[in-house]
Amino acid sequence: MGTAEPLSQAGYAEAVKAPGRKRKNKGETNLAGYLFISPWLLGFFLLTLWPIAQSFYLSFTDYSLLEAPVWTGTSNYANIFSNDATFTKSLSVTFVFVLISVPLKLFFSLMVAIALSRNIRGMNLYRTAIYFPSLIGGSIAVAALWRNMFGLDGYVNQVLAWFGIQGVGWITNPDTSLGTLILLNTWQFGSTMVIFLAGLKQIPQELYESASVDGAGRFRKFVRITLPMLSPVMFFNLVLGVIGSFQTFTSAFIITKGGPINSTYVYALFLYDKAFKHYQMGYASALAWILLGIVAALTVLNFLASRYWVFYESDGGKAK
Amino acid sequence: MTTLRGKLSNHLFLTVFSLLMLYPVIWWVGASLKKTVELGLPTIWPSTPMWENYSKGWHFSGDYTFAHFFGNTLLMELGNVAGGVFTAALVAYGFSRLQFKLRAFWFLILLLTMMLPGQVTVVPQYILFNKLGWVDSYVPLVLPHFFGGGAFFVFLLVQFIRGIPRDLDEAAKIDGTSVYGIFFRIILPLIKPALVTVAIFTFIWSWDDFFAQVLYISSVDKFTVGLALRMFIDQFDIQWGQLLAMSLLSITPSVIIFLFAQKYFVEGIATTGLKG
Numbered sequence: 001m002g003t004a005e006p007l008s009q010a011g012y013a014e015a016v017k018a019p020g021r022k023r024k025n026k027g028e029t030n031l032a033g034y035l036f037i038s039p040w041l042l043g044f045f046l047l048t049l050w051p052i053a054q055s056f057y058l059s060f061t062d063y064s065l066l067e068a069p070v071w072t073g074t075s076n077y078a079n080i081f082s083n084d085a086t087f088t089k090s091l092s093v094t095f096v097f098v099l100i101s102v103p104l105k106l107f108f109s110l111m112v113a114i115a116l117s118r119n120i121r122g123m124n125l126y127r128t129a130i131y132f133p134s135l136i137g138g139s140i141a142v143a144a145l146w147r148n149m150f151g152l153d154g155y156v157n158q159v160l161a162w163f164g165i166q167g168v169g170w171i172t173n174p175d176t177s178l179g180t181l182i183l184l185n186t187w188q189f190g191s192t193m194v195i196f197l198a199g200l201k202q203i204p205q206e207l208y209e210s211a212s213v214d215g216a217g218r219f220r221k222f223v224r225i226t227l228p229m230l231s232p233v234m235f236f237n238l239v240l241g242v243i244g245s246f247q248t249f250t251s252a253f254i255i256t257k258g259g260p261i262n263s264t265y266v267y268a269l270f271l272y273d274k275a276f277k278h279y280q281m282g283y284a285s286a287l288a289w290i291l292l293g294i295v296a297a298l299t300v301l302n303f304l305a306s307r308y309w310v311f312y313e314s315d316g317g318k319a320k
Numbered sequence: 321m322t323t324l325r326g327k328l329s330n331h332l333f334l335t336v337f338s339l340l341m342l343y344p345v346i347w348w349v350g351a352s353l354k355k356t357v358e359l360g361l362p363t364i365w366p367s368t369p370m371w372e373n374y375s376k377g378w379h380f381s382g383d384y385t386f387a388h389f390f391g392n393t394l395l396m397e398l399g400n401v402a403g404g405v406f407t408a409a410l411v412a413y414g415f416s417r418l419q420f421k422l423r424a425f426w427f428l429i430l431l432l433t434m435m436l437p438g439q440v441t442v443v444p445q446y447i448l449f450n451k452l453g454w455v456d457s458y459v460p461l462v463l464p465h466f467f468g469g470g471a472f473f474v475f476l477l478v479q480f481i482r483g484i485p486r487d488l489d490e491a492a493k494i495d496g497t498s499v500y501g502i503f504f505r506i507i508l509p510l511i512k513p514a515l516v517t518v519a520i521f522t523f524i525w526s527w528d529d530f531f532a533q534v535l536y537i538s539s540v541d542k543f544t545v546g547l548a549l550r551m552f553i554d555q556f557d558i559q560w561g562q563l564l565a566m567s568l569l570s571i572t573p574s575v576i577i578f579l580f581a582q583k584y585f586v587e588g589i590a591t592t593g594l595k596g
Contacts, residue, residue: 030421032418040467043464043467047441050444054444065447129342130337135574135575136345136575144564148560149344155359157360191589194586194589195589198589243437247438275443275446281447285443287439292436
């Protein structure tokens with residue numbers, strides 16, 4: 001796959017601005033172009049745009065799937081914001097989850113990527129080992145493993161007992177249950193790491209060489225070269241990490257079922273229960289739109305903040 | 321460049337870290353062969369391996385064996401992979417090689433859909449599939465893959481096709497080949513490696529896409545491996561050894577593919593920032 005362009009800001013920009021070569025018979029190429037993208041376009045209208053519009057409409061209704069939706073105005077939203085303690089709980093659980101696991105993942109993946117980027121022998125072997133949890137981590141199989149390992153007489157507690165430490169029921173204790181899910185999520189930092197690794201390879205070696213000539217030490221090179229050059233990739237990982245973690249579902253669904261006392265009742269699970277357990281489709285749609293609002297706001301916030309810390313090279317000197 | 325000491329400490333760090341990362345998996349392999357009483361013990365290997373964990377777990381549900389569930393999942397995967405690979409290639413070719421009105425606009429929309437939380441569309445999609453009578457069938461799981469296979473894959477293939485020199489297309493065009501001919505005879509053979517990447521990721525993600533499976537499949541007869549495991553977990557008196565054995569089996573297809581096709585993974589993720 002050597003010819004593929006590596007992930008870069010320029011990749012997105014170039015793709016969007018389409019080098020416009022004029023064609024003679026425009027009508028024909030228009031038709032061909034739309035024919036080729038028609039599967040996606042059809043799917044976009046049927047399974048994305050129309051559902052978005054419908055979900056927006058439903059969020060102002062009561063709908064149980066059995067009878068027609070009944071318009072109730074903004075009452076779903078009003079109830080969510082003023083009467084629903086579970087909403088507040090699940091939102092705060094999700095925020096804690098995102099705020100802890102995203103930075104942890106970024107930290108570990110950057111640290112390991114830097115260690116791996118030094119062209120050392122056995123690099124592939126290390127990368128395989130470290131990526132492996134990301135391959136399987138989201139599966140229900142690993143959720144089962146986690147539930148067993150962190151159980152009251154599970155493996156983790158037996159090891160602790162060996163050292164004379166009295167363990168707790170990690171999953172059944174509301175103080176630690178969310179922590180076990182965060183740990184599982186953080187364990188899967190492999191793809192973030194691979195993206196960092198690709199970003200590190202794009203930093204021109206000359207920068208480090210000239211810095212060495214100027215007598216810069218390792219730490220200084222890291223702060224002055226690696227971090228700024230890597231900031232676009234860091235930004236990319238941050239944005240996708242926040243969006244992804246906000247939607248975490250399977251681990252909470254299988255390992256803790258949201259409990260105990262809602263300590264792991266993440267937002268996606270709350271929404272799932274409302275829609276498909278209680279069949280409150282209107283209420284669930286309102287929850288979905290609030291989620292969309294939060295995720296969009298966080299993304300915009302990330303973009304605004306990025307001006308202060310993300311470093312883009314000027315157009316002329318794009319590193320390849 | 322780096323000193324010997326630096327290199328050694330780097331290796332030490334990576335070795336320890338790798339082992340730490342893999343430790344739960346190593347323990348898992350041993351645990352799948354343990355008796356229930358041994359499960360919590362800090363030892364990795366059982367005193368006597370309980371191979372029955374595998375044979376009994378295989379038959380845990382009574383009516384169906386795991387062979388049935390694996391068969392169901394593979395059937396679903398066949399549709400997902402075929403639909404995803406072919407339509408993603410079509411769409412990517414359109415975006416990367418053809419000129420048409422609003423192309424940049426649609427591409428931007430495509431990229432934006434990657435950021436859209438699935439929860440926003442899931443309720444109306446469910447209502448739609450329910451009205452069409454497709455709930456409790458594989459259609460809601462497979463059909464979406466036939467609409468371009470997902471924005472991530474279109475993006476990956478677009479990136480890949482843009483790396484192929486245009487001279488080849490131009491030469492074919494001068495010879496009178498149509499855009500369709502160019503797609504089938506020139507582009508499609510050249511993007512095979514990227515198509516393999518798409519196939520692999522589609523396979524593994526669909527295997528793990530538990531949310532859609534739990535939402536749409538309700539009868540045991542149609543259960544995927546993931547749903548069967550969930551049924552196993554929700555039993556009153558869980559036979560943990562058997563459950564861990566079957567869980568381990570359930571990830572083997574993904575693991576085998578990963579070990580054999582690693583370079584596709586790494587390059588796929590690096591190209592687009594795919595979440596593996």
